[in-house]
Amino acid sequence: MSQASLRDCVLAATKAVEASRDELSRLDAAAGDGDHGVTMALAARAVRKTLDDAPDLGGEPLVTRSGERAPTLDRDRLAALEPEVVIVKPCGFGLRRTLSELPVLREALPRSWRARVYAADGNAYFNRPGPRIVESLEIMAACVHPDAFEDFAEKHAASWRSLSLSLV
Numbered sequence: 001m002s003q004a005s006l007r008d009c010v011l012a013a014t015k016a017v018e019a020s021r022d023e024l025s026r027l028d029a030a031a032g033d034g035d036h037g038v039t040m041a042l043a044a045r046a047v048r049k050t051l052d053d054a055p056d057l058g059g060e061p062l063v064t065r066s067g068e069r070a071p072t073l074d075r076d077r078l079a080a081l082e083p084e085v086v087i088v089k090p091c092g093f094g095l096r097r098t099l100s101e102l103p104v105l106r107e108a109l110p111r112s113w114r115a116r117v118y119a120a121d122g123n124a125y126f127n128r129p130g131p132r133i134v135e136s137l138e139i140m141a142a143c144v145h146p147d148a149f150e151d152f153a154e155k156h157a158a159s160w161r162s163l164s165l166s167l168v
Contacts, residue, residue: 007051010047010051010133010137011048011051013044013133014044014045014047014048015044017040017041017043017044018041018044018045020037020040021037021038021040021041022037023037024036024037024040025037025038043134047134062081062083063081075108075110078109078110079110079112079113082112082113082114082115083113083115084115084116085115085116085117085118085143085144086109086113086115086116086117086118087118087119087120087140087143087160088105088117088118088119088120088122088163089119089120089121089122089125089126089127090122090127091122091123091127092122092123092127093121093122093123094121094122094123094124095119095120095121095158095159095160095161097123098119098120098121098122099119099161102163105119105163116143116162117162117163117164118143118160118161118162118163119160119161119163120139120143120159120160120161121159121160124159125139125159135156135159138152138155138156139152139156139159139160142156142160143160
C-alpha cells in the first residue's frame with residue numbers, strides 16, 4: 001500500500017467516525033455517559049490534523065499495489081526485494097510467540113538483506129479489525145522512521161522489538 005493510499009484510508013476512517021458521532025453517543029448513553037461519539041470525533045479530527053501537518057515520508061510498495069492480493073514469494077524473489085524495513089507481525093501471534101519463532105525467521109529471511117527488521121505483536125495491533133489502528137500506525141511509524149517518532153517507540157516499547165540481522 002502506498003503512502004497516499006494509506007493516507008486516503010485513514011482520512012476515510014476519520015470521516016466515517018465523525019459522521020457517526022451522534023449514533024456513537026446514542027449507543028454510549030445506554031451504558032455510559034453518552035459522550036463517546038464526541039470523544040471519537042475529536043480524536044478523528046486530531047488524526048486528520050496530524051496527517052495534514054505530517055511531512056511526506058516517501059516509500060513505495062515493493063510487491064503489490066492497493067487492492068491487489070499479496071502473493072507468496074519464493075526465497076529468491078524475497079531476497080531481490082531489498083527492503084529498508086521489515087516488520088514481522090504474524091496473524092494470531094503476540095510478540096512473545098513471534099520472538100519464540102526466531103529460528104524459523106533465521107531460515108525464512110534472506111541473509112543478503114541489510115534491512116532493519118522488527119517483530120511486533122501482530123495479534124493485538126495488525127491482523128484484526130478494531131480500535132487499535134492509531135496504535136498500529138504509531139508502532140509502524142516508530143519502526144520505519146525511528147528518529148522522527150521516538151515518542152511512539154517509547155510509548156509502545158512492550159509491543160515490538162528490533163531484531164538485528166545477526167539474530168535473524
